[in-house]
Amino acid sequence: MTRTAAPRLTSYLAIAALFLLGGLATGRPELVALATPFIALLVVGLILARSPRPIEIGMKLTPDSVVEGEPLELTVDLTTSPGIRALELAVPAVRGLDFASGEPMLAVTLDDRVPRHVSIQLRAVHWGVHALGKMRTRTYDALHLFRFDGEADTGMVVRVYPRAETMRTLLRPRRTLALTGNRVARHKGDGIEFADLRPYGPGDRVRSINWRASARRGQLWVNERHPERNVDVVLFLDTFADAESDAGSVLDETIRGGAGLAAAWLGARDRVGLVSFGGILEWLEAGSGVRHAYRIVDALLRTRVVFSYAWKDIDVIPSRLLPPGALIVALSPMLDDRVIAALLDLRARGFDLVVVEIAPEPFLPPTRSETESLARRLWKLQREALRYRYARAGAPVVTWTTGTPLEVVMTEVEAWRRHQHLRAG
Amino acid sequence: MAATPAPSRWVIPATASTAAAAALAGVIAIRDADIAGPLAIPGVIAVLLLAAAVLMRWTNGIAVAVVLIGLEYAVATVQRGGGVDAAAPLVGAGLLVVAELGHVACERAEPHALIRGVETRRWMIVAAATAGGIALAVIALAVAQNTASFGFGELAAGALAVVTVVGLLTWLARDVRDRG
Numbered sequence: 138m139t140r141t142a143a144p145r146l147t148s149y150l151a152i153a154a155l156f157l158l159g160g161l162a163t164g165r166p167e168l169v170a171l172a173t174p175f176i177a178l179l180v181v182g183l184i185l186a187r188s189p190r191p192i193e194i195g196m197k198l199t200p201d202s203v204v205e206g207e208p209l210e211l212t213v214d215l216t217t218s219p220g221i222r223a224l225e226l227a228v229p230a231v232r233g234l235d236f237a238s239g240e241p242m243l244a245v246t247l248d249d250r251v252p253r254h255v256s257i258q259l260r261a262v263h264w265g266v267h268a269l270g271k272m273r274t275r276t277y278d279a280l281h282l283f284r285f286d287g288e289a290d291t292g293m294v295v296r297v298y299p300r301a302e303t304m305r306t307l308l309r310p311r312r313t314l315a316l317t318g319n320r321v322a323r324h325k326g327d328g329i330e331f332a333d334l335r336p337y338g339p340g341d342r343v344r345s346i347n348w349r350a351s352a353r354r355g356q357l358w359v360n361e362r363h364p365e366r367n368v369d370v371v372l373f374l375d376t377f378a379d380a381e382s383d384a385g386s387v388l389d390e391t392i393r394g395g396a397g398l399a400a401a402w403l404g405a406r407d408r409v410g411l412v413s414f415g416g417i418l419e420w421l422e423a424g425s426g427v428r429h430a431y432r433i434v435d436a437l438l439r440t441r442v443v444f445s446y447a448w449k450d451i452d453v454i455p456s457r458l459l460p461p462g463a464l465i466v467a468l469s470p471m472l473d474d475r476v477i478a479a480l481l482d483l484r485a486r487g488f489d490l491v492v493v494e495i496a497p498e499p500f501l502p503p504t505r506s507e508t509e510s511l512a513r514r515l516w517k518l519q520r521e522a523l524r525y526r527y528a529r530a531g532a533p534v535v536t537w538t539t540g541t542p543l544e545v546v547m548t549e550v551e552a553w554r555r556h557q558h559l560r561a562g
Numbered sequence: 563m564a565a566t567p568a569p570s571r572w573v574i575p576a577t578a579s580t581a582a583a584a585a586l587a588g589v590i591a592i593r594d595a596d597i598a599g600p601l602a603i604p605g606v607i608a609v610l611l612l613a614a615a616v617l618m619r620w621t622n623g624i625a626v627a628v629v630l631i632g633l634e635y636a637v638a639t640v641q642r643g644g645g646v647d648a649a650a651p652l653v654g655a656g657l658l659v660v661a662e663l664g665h666v667a668c669e670r671a672e673p674h675a676l677i678r679g680v681e682t683r684r685w686m687i688v689a690a691a692t693a694g695g696i697a698l699a700v701i702a703l704a705v706a707q708n709t710a711s712f713g714f715g716e717l718a719a720g721a722l723a724v725v726t727v728v729g730l731l732t733w734l735a736r737d738v739r740d741r742g
Contacts, residue, residue: 149625150731161720166650167647168636170650170700174691177694
């Protein structure tokens, strides 16, 4: 514990010294009499001011992992040495956690020997892995001449998961894989969904015969079906650049969108991989199942924007992370040339690419002059041209703005694909 | 965000401190009617400074205000001359009460709440220390009154006593860091 003298103590010392010296200088004992109450108070205070024994602090956080917006409760058990009547408890400020009561510092009355339980209501406001840090305690002596500061390392970590976007319908990929899944494949084979009728041929199973059609046509006809297959989806997160304001950041939206898409596709028994393309390249190979869902969420929690000047292209990504025929969903603010080039490169290599553009405009400061407005308009035109360039390459770019459900944005992709299909004839 | 404390928590001791300082400065000035005007100047400055210090939570300002009232009293005493003023211990106690009330007002204005039970104990100790201080001052005045002369020896002894007292208190009041 650290003992620190209160400003009052030094003030009283100075007052007493001045009065005593004044008495000496003037030869008037009355000034000594002015000093004596201050000296008496200091003497009594210093006699009573003993360093208290360390305060035992037990802490418990329930639950230790939450979703953004959910409440947490920090229970602090305090056992103090006799003589401490009051205690100030300062809970460390953590960026992702907010105090539900609005008070990071609490005053607690204590009774000798009886442990005191203090409950602090917190609220998870931002995703991430947050270490709670050190909790500070402060007690005073009887006359508040000294304060005794102590620290206790909480050693607690809170995992705040991003509030995932709800997705009820998923984007249909162009190609499916050979493994069984929930996705109706475009090709024909063994499955449930009816696809077409064709005349019976050698090797066809009897159970495939459509008896009603056969009776009408006078010869055997069999049902053809679409098999249920799964897909490989690679979530491509742009962590080169970020735009942030008090309302949030592009990275926040990227993580929330990524978490929602991953949960939805994993729920449909698809394989989901993750590539975090930025100053630091991080990845997670495509996989499926509940365990993989947790792996993806943990990888998302670790995602950070790391500033870098180094040029990176698609060659730095290990080829096994991008399985042939995989649907690549890129979540990007489209602010960095390296990502723009890498995504076009992916499309050129034949990957089924969808770009979800996280609109950076809501996070930009308002323009202050005519010149800035003009520059902003030019910048928007450049972005529009970029979207057109992607569309020409066969990769739809849909803009996701804060507050719009991601499902709506994905529906736009379906509409764009239908339109392209009709145009192609 | 820290909550702002209710004004009633700190306004009462702040007002009491300023009122006590004004009363003390006024009484000191009125006692010597001949020089009441010049004497009132440090008193008025002290009261205004104290009010500002309490409002702005400037604890050093409280000390300066107390010293100014002490200066007013010292000027009055030196100007008056003659025998020992028996009211000096009460003036000293009054100055301590002014300072304590001012500091309590500053502490109560902090966002985190002070606890009433703790404050009661504190005021009891302050009252006991003040009473002890008054008793000590009365003894000191009595000794001074009965001392026949004030020569170099007394001055040296006094200086040594002042250095000893202030040094001892400073040593006791030093900041200590120990592993808890």
